[in-house]
Amino acid sequence: MNSEKQKLSVLIITLNEEQHIKSLLDDIDFADEIIVVDSCSTDKTVSIVESFKNVKLIRHRFVDYTSQRNFALDQAKNSWILFIDADERLTPELKSEIVTAINSENVASAYFIYRIFMFKNSRLKFSGWQTDKIFRLFDKSKCRYNEERTVHEKLIVNGPIASLKHKIIHFSYSSYEDYKSKMYHYGILKANEKLAKGIKPSFLLQLLHPLYTLLYQFIIRFGFLDGRKGVIICYLNAYSVYIRYKELRTITSSKI
Structure with a gap:
C-alpha cells in the first residue's frame, strides 16, 4: 500500500434535515472533503449547510436512495468514502479507527460499521437492531451501489471486507409520527422496487409478511425486552412491510 496518507471524502444525502445536519x-x-447532496429541502437544511465554508453543497433531484448515493460517489475527489446519514454520529474512537483503517497495510475494500439505534435519547437494545451493521466506509474504486435496490441500498464490493470495532450512534427515532412517515416512505419505494422486478401482488403475503415481521422482531429478536419502545418499533417495521404490499396492489390495479 502507498505510504502517503490516504484522504477521506465524507458524503451525506439530505432532505429536510435541519434537526440533525449542524450537529x-x-x-x-x-474529513478532507465533505459533500452534501440535497434533494430539494424546504426547511433550513440548505442555509445551515451553506454556513459551513468547508462543505460542498450540491442540489440534485431525488429519484431513489441508490441513485442518489451513486451520484454522490461520482462527485467525490478521493477514493476513500465515508457515507453517513444526517441522523448518525461518530464517536472519537470511531473517527480514530477510520483513519487507522484506511491507512493500514492490510486495508480492506469496504468496512462494515455496527450501529447503536437510539429511541429518542435512550438506546434500543433489541427488536432486531442489536446486530445492525452497514457499509459506511469503502474504496469507491472497488465499490458501487446495486441499481436494482432503490431503498436499503446494497453495496457491491470487489475485494476483501472487514468490520470496524467501534459503532455509529443512530438517532433514527425522534417521534412516532416521524418514524411512521419514514417507514411509509420506505414501503412505497420497496413496492416500486418489486414492481420493477415483475413481482405480482399477493393478498396472502400482504397479510402474512407484516405479521411475520412483527412476531419475528418482537419474539425471536427479543423486542419484548425493549418494553413499550420495542412494541412501537416492531409494529412500525411491520407497518412498512404492509404498505409495501398495499402499494404494490394499488399500482398494479391502476395499470390494468
Whole structure:
C-alpha cells in the first residue's frame, strides 16, 4: 500500500434535515472533503449547510436512495468514502479507527460499521437492531451501489471486507409520527422496487409478511425486552412491510 496518507471524502444525502445536519457537520471536521447532496429541502437544511465554508453543497433531484448515493460517489475527489446519514454520529474512537483503517497495510475494500439505534435519547437494545451493521466506509474504486435496490441500498464490493470495532450512534427515532412517515416512505419505494422486478401482488403475503415481521422482531429478536419502545418499533417495521404490499396492489390495479 502507498505510504502517503490516504484522504477521506465524507458524503451525506439530505432532505429536510435541519434537526440533525449542524450537529453532524460539526462532528466530521477530520474529513478532507465533505459533500452534501440535497434533494430539494424546504426547511433550513440548505442555509445551515451553506454556513459551513468547508462543505460542498450540491442540489440534485431525488429519484431513489441508490441513485442518489451513486451520484454522490461520482462527485467525490478521493477514493476513500465515508457515507453517513444526517441522523448518525461518530464517536472519537470511531473517527480514530477510520483513519487507522484506511491507512493500514492490510486495508480492506469496504468496512462494515455496527450501529447503536437510539429511541429518542435512550438506546434500543433489541427488536432486531442489536446486530445492525452497514457499509459506511469503502474504496469507491472497488465499490458501487446495486441499481436494482432503490431503498436499503446494497453495496457491491470487489475485494476483501472487514468490520470496524467501534459503532455509529443512530438517532433514527425522534417521534412516532416521524418514524411512521419514514417507514411509509420506505414501503412505497420497496413496492416500486418489486414492481420493477415483475413481482405480482399477493393478498396472502400482504397479510402474512407484516405479521411475520412483527412476531419475528418482537419474539425471536427479543423486542419484548425493549418494553413499550420495542412494541412501537416492531409494529412500525411491520407497518412498512404492509404498505409495501398495499402499494404494490394499488399500482398494479391502476395499470390494468
